[in-house]
Amino acid sequence: DIQMTQSPASLSASLGETVTIECRASEDIYNGLAWYQQKPGKSPQLLIYNANSLHTGVPSRFSGSGSGTQYSLKINSLQSEDVASYFCQQYYDYPTFGGGTKLELK
């Protein structure tokens, strides 16, 4: 199994701030990485795939980067609607997810 370690587990930030969430894979996943946003009681929503490709309809303040085993999701100019949990998921092997990051407003 490919293990995904996500950090931080929780994050508090102010409106307009830039936040970064990290994800580390236990082996090289060759950019086979997606990021999801999940709000309470809702299903996950795809933000990024192939590590850095923005899914249709996702605001451009979201971006993904990384390679090898290290990946990150950046949210520029944090908006109130961005309060949610975020998960990384690798698909180089059968899908596995990071532990999640809960983003709150400061």
Added chain:
Amino acid sequence: QVKLQQSGAELVKPGASVKLSCKTSGYTFSTSYMSWFKQIPGQSIEWIGMIYAGDGGTGYNQKFKGKATLTVDTSSSTAYMDLSSLTTEDSAVYFCARKGSPYNWFAYWGQGTLVTVSS
């Protein structure tokens, strides 16, 4: 547009089985793959397995072999997941999701079905 509509919440007794459904519309179901996931509220997401609607071929996370059985009904564009020998550890929200093309990212998700196992 693509829609995945899951069946309603279930309250089941330990030792029982339950069959969840995921009715799809808006795309060609018979040539698509459907995955299922488990999420205990407040926790991360686990992939249970995947089924190809074209021939019913399946692949499972080793952890869920013997626990989950995936099937499809192409006549109604519906995917199913049977969960057997339920314990309290199976209490969770279960999602179906359609894989992206050509890789296993998931752009379309059902709304989730809450399964509660309790006597």
